[in-house]
Amino acid sequence: MSDSGNDLSRTARQPFSRRRFLSGAALVGGTLAVSPFMLAGCSDDASEGPAEMVELITGAQLGDFTTFDPYFVLAFDRLQHFQIYDPLVRIGAEQGTYSPCLATAWTMAPDGLSLTLTLREDVKFHSGASMAAADVVANIERARDTTVGHTLSGGAAVIKGVSAVDAKTVRIEYNRPIPEGVALDLMASLFIIEPAAVPNVKTSPSGTGPYKFVSFKPGEQLKLEANPNYWQPGLPKTKTIIIKTFTDASSMVLNLKGKEVDWVLGLDYNQVDALAREGFTVRQETSLGGYWTLLLNVRRPVFSDKRVRQAISFALDREKVVKAVFANQATATSTPFYSKSLAVYQAADVNRYAFNLDRAKSLLESAGVTNLQFEAMWLSSLPQAGPILEILQADLAKIGVKVDIKTFPAAQGQERYTKADFDCFLSALAVPARDPNYVYTLPPMLPTAANRLGYVDPRYQQLATAAASELDSSKRQTMYGQLRDILVDEQIVVPIASRPVLYAFQSSVSGFDSAVGDLAILSGLSKTK
Amino acid sequence: MGAYVRRRFAGLVIVVFVASVIVFSLVRVLPGDPAVTILGQDATEEQLEAVRTSLGLDEPITTQYWLWISRAATGDFGYSYATGYPVVELIANRVPATLHLVVAGLLLATVLGVSSGIIAALNRGKLVDKVINAMNMATLGVPSFSLGLVLLMVFGLSLNWLPMSGYVSLWDDPVDAITHLILPAGTLGILIMPQLSWLVRDGMLANLEQDHVRTATSMGLPRSVIVRSNLLRNAFSPVLTLLGLTTGKLLAGAVIMESVFSWPGLGSLALRSVLSDDYPTVQAVVLLAVVTVVVVNLLTDLLHAKLDPRVMKGD
Numbered sequence: 076m077s078d079s080g081n082d083l084s085r086t087a088r089q090p091f092s093r094r095r096f097l098s099g100a101a102l103v104g105g106t107l108a109v110s111p112f113m114l115a116g117c118s119d120d121a122s123e124g125p126a127e128m129v130e131l132i133t134g135a136q137l138g139d140f141t142t143f144d145p146y147f148v149l150a151f152d153r154l155q156h157f158q159i160y161d162p163l164v165r166i167g168a169e170q171g172t173y174s175p176c177l178a179t180a181w182t183m184a185p186d187g188l189s190l191t192l193t194l195r196e197d198v199k200f201h202s203g204a205s206m207a208a209a210d211v212v213a214n215i216e217r218a219r220d221t222t223v224g225h226t227l228s229g230g231a232a233v234i235k236g237v238s239a240v241d242a243k244t245v246r247i248e249y250n251r252p253i254p255e256g257v258a259l260d261l262m263a264s265l266f267i268i269e270p271a272a273v274p275n276v277k278t279s280p281s282g283t284g285p286y287k288f289v290s291f292k293p294g295e296q297l298k299l300e301a302n303p304n305y306w307q308p309g310l311p312k313t314k315t316i317i318i319k320t321f322t323d324a325s326s327m328v329l330n331l332k333g334k335e336v337d338w339v340l341g342l343d344y345n346q347v348d349a350l351a352r353e354g355f356t357v358r359q360e361t362s363l364g365g366y367w368t369l370l371l372n373v374r375r376p377v378f379s380d381k382r383v384r385q386a387i388s389f390a391l392d393r394e395k396v397v398k399a400v401f402a403n404q405a406t407a408t409s410t411p412f413y414s415k416s417l418a419v420y421q422a423a424d425v426n427r428y429a430f431n432l433d434r435a436k437s438l439l440e441s442a443g444v445t446n447l448q449f450e451a452m453w454l455s456s457l458p459q460a461g462p463i464l465e466i467l468q469a470d471l472a473k474i475g476v477k478v479d480i481k482t483f484p485a486a487q488g489q490e491r492y493t494k495a496d497f498d499c500f501l502s503a504l505a506v507p508a509r510d511p512n513y514v515y516t517l518p519p520m521l522p523t524a525a526n527r528l529g530y531v532d533p534r535y536q537q538l539a540t541a542a543a544s545e546l547d548s549s550k551r552q553t554m555y556g557q558l559r560d561i562l563v564d565e566q567i568v569v570p571i572a573s574r575p576v577l578y579a580f581q582s583s584v585s586g587f588d589s590a591v592g593d594l595a596i597l598s599g600l601s602k603t604k
Numbered sequence: 605m606g607a608y609v610r611r612r613f614a615g616l617v618i619v620v621f622v623a624s625v626i627v628f629s630l631v632r633v634l635p636g637d638p639a640v641t642i643l644g645q646d647a648t649e650e651q652l653e654a655v656r657t658s659l660g661l662d663e664p665i666t667t668q669y670w671l672w673i674s675r676a677a678t679g680d681f682g683y684s685y686a687t688g689y690p691v692v693e694l695i696a697n698r699v700p701a702t703l704h705l706v707v708a709g710l711l712l713a714t715v716l717g718v719s720s721g722i723i724a725a726l727n728r729g730k731l732v733d734k735v736i737n738a739m740n741m742a743t744l745g746v747p748s749f750s751l752g753l754v755l756l757m758v759f760g761l762s763l764n765w766l767p768m769s770g771y772v773s774l775w776d777d778p779v780d781a782i783t784h785l786i787l788p789a790g791t792l793g794i795l796i797m798p799q800l801s802w803l804v805r806d807g808m809l810a811n812l813e814q815d816h817v818r819t820a821t822s823m824g825l826p827r828s829v830i831v832r833s834n835l836l837r838n839a840f841s842p843v844l845t846l847l848g849l850t851t852g853k854l855l856a857g858a859v860i861m862e863s864v865f866s867w868p869g870l871g872s873l874a875l876r877s878v879l880s881d882d883y884p885t886v887q888a889v890v891l892l893a894v895v896t897v898v899v900v901n902l903l904t905d906l907l908h909a910k911l912d913p914r915v916m917k918g919d
Contacts, residue, residue: 140687142687147642225643226647226651228651278687292697292868293868294872294876295770295868323866326863326866329768333760333761333768335767335768335769335770456879485879486637487634489641490635493647493652517646518646519646
């Protein structure tokens with residue numbers, strides 16, 4: 076797994092697929108955090124920016140924005156949330172540490188049953204109204220509301236109640252003991268919306284962020300302007316930000332080359348080297364910790380035997396995939412956890428299932444499987460997936476396994492996935508640097524009957540449930556280490572390669588940052604004349 | 605003429621009604637779940653159900669249709685699942701851009717197609733005729749997407765003569781609007797021009813052998829008068845029919861042009877809506893396209909009937 080998070084800005088090398096961005100396959104689920112640069116910027120002693128603000132910076136992304144409600148964090152909505160809103164807490168992208176944001180301090184009760192947050196003074200919403208504890212309470216209550224159908228309700232289910240202790244103090248109570256990391260993960264996902272703006276938040280948002288929403292023309296552009304009351308001194312550095320939306324990557328890159336836009340999000344892997352040669356700054360984000368993976372449906376008899384799943388993993392030539400499909404811009408891996416993750420990463424797992432057709436064949440023989448045949452599904456919105464499956468198909472054919480590759484439009488394929496109507500699904504997952512509880516209960520590993528891969532292992536279920544309430548960190552580490560070993564051994568989720576995100580900038584642009592979950596931070600964005 | 609118009613208008617209403625039923629049914633019969641699209645594939649069943657209920661998707665399909673069509677009749681097409689904006693607002697914001705693109709593309713195609721057809725017919729068998737024919741063949745052979753990108757690279761990136769993306773309204777800044785319009789409308793026009801060119805050429809050549817043309821020629825009428833009065837008038841009838849039929853093709857071509865040139869029109873709205881299972885927007889955009897094509901064809905037929913009253917007798 077790629078671990079180059081400390082080397083985020085470079086002039087070549089690193090990749091990303093704009094289509095992975097297009098996919099929508101990985102629901103990021105409000106995962107956030109920032110790099111060390113932004114962590115410093117988030118604190119009270121942030122340095123003053125230049126006196127003169129940049130008038131206008133124009134960016135572009137592939138795909139349109141869908142909603143400005145930060146409780147729905149989807150694939151195309153990674154560029155707006157940190158501009159319009161702030162979370163209560165931020166997560167360090169690499170260290171897995173939590174730092175103050177709208178909450179300046181917090182205290183987790185020793186019994187793990189409550190969290191007390193102290194809110195920052197002098198924070199104002201875009202309307203000019205001051206942010207108070209009651210506003211935060213209203214946001215947390217909304218997060219708990221399952222009728223809204225947003226992506227935070229699952230994580231917020233552990234909250235028993237929330238109240239304002241005073242104007243600047245909020246107390247959250249939980250229905251079971253939880254570790255501090257679990258509590259703070261949710262706080263980091265919770266962007267604070269101005270309560271009065273909630274009814275129209277999808278189209279007319281208001282928060283406390285560095286930029287105010289001005290206008291959005293679907294299919295055309297989002298316009299933001301600097302928030303003069305922003306609580307971080309010296310930020311933002313640009314008066315107006317425009318983000319254009321494109322549906323064609325080639326056209327978008329031509330606009331970058333023609334200087335019609337200052338930066339773009341959504342590059343193809345094979346565009347990286349050419350852009351770097353032409354002097355553009357190509358920046359790779361690995362904070363998402365995402366990876367390409369095969370998801371095997373255990374409900375199907377063909378994959379009910381662990382040895383068959385391991386055989387598929389051994390038959391997957393990850394190095395060839397990285398070379399042929401990702402232009403050497405991704406990193407082959409057999410583990411879903413990257414090195415800086417808190418999820419008890421183990422380096423030996425990276426090559427645990429290195430390409431070995433003989434091993435694959437012997438595993439199939441030991442499982443008594445002959446004439447194996449299965450269907451592999453991929454979404455047309457993830458165009459790299461097809462070639463990956465073709466490589467797997469060709470290699471498996473050498474040992475007598477027939478793979479029937481089928482492609483579906485995203486909506487159709489995702490529906491099949493949610494109905495568990497598939498054998499094998501090539502998808503892209505996000506496993507950001509967060510509390511291991513988050514990582515080990517991601518939907519494909521969900522230790523409940525709702526697991527769409529049909530993987531319900533009592534051992535895993537018991538361990539995951541116990542670890543979610545374990546307050547002793549060393550015991551938790553041990554438990555998550557055991558969970559990791561089960562996952563790597565079971566190969567329900569078969570990792571293939573890392574899935575970094577790529578941005579490209581004009582050489583005059585600087586100050587860009589992003590948070591865990593690919594959430595862009597534009598408050599420090601600036602441009603030299 | 606009055607009875608003819610009434611008959612055609614009644615046909616239009618029936619076509620639109622049938623189209624509404626088909627469009628509504630199709631978007632629901634096709635695989636895909638708007639709730640999954642909104643929340644992502646990893647959402648829980650409870651979250652998905654909450655979204656389905658909020659969208660009214662838990663109602664019987666007949667109820668959903670009735671609610672939709674009865675509101676649509678009053679101009680209310682509901683709210684976009686994808687963005688939360690009123691569909692009417694989304695469409696109203698996109699119509700001007702598409703109108704700019706389609707009308708400009710059609711004008712360009714007509715001017716280029718008719719003039720090159722005339723030139724080719726008047727120079728039948730000569731080098732200029734062959735060159736025009738070859739250019740038409742080549743243009744038809746190039747995928748619209750590729751042509752758009754090539755023009756973008758040449759005139760936008762390399763020569764830096766024209767803007768590479770975006771839309772500016774003619775009412776806001778006419779000069780800027782035209783510079784933004786040249787590449788997308790030019791590409792669209794070039795793509796439909798060959799058929800017009802061939803049709804005009806063939807129509808004129810067919811008329812060249814007619815008695816009335818030979819008579820006019822023998823009477824010593826100037827060539828320009830013969831072309832205008834005897835050849836073009838008769839050749840124009842099938843051209844008019846083609847222009848009517850081309851409306852659908854133009855709207856389809858606009859989808860591609862809007863994608864290449866980041867043009868915020870109905871085509872890109874339709875594409876996005878289809879990909880995101882945005883039922884209300886898909887239904888409204890397709891219905892609008894159907895109405896547009898049907899109305900344009902109705903107008904074409906009426907104009908045709910005006911030019912050639914024999915058409916009404918055959919109807």
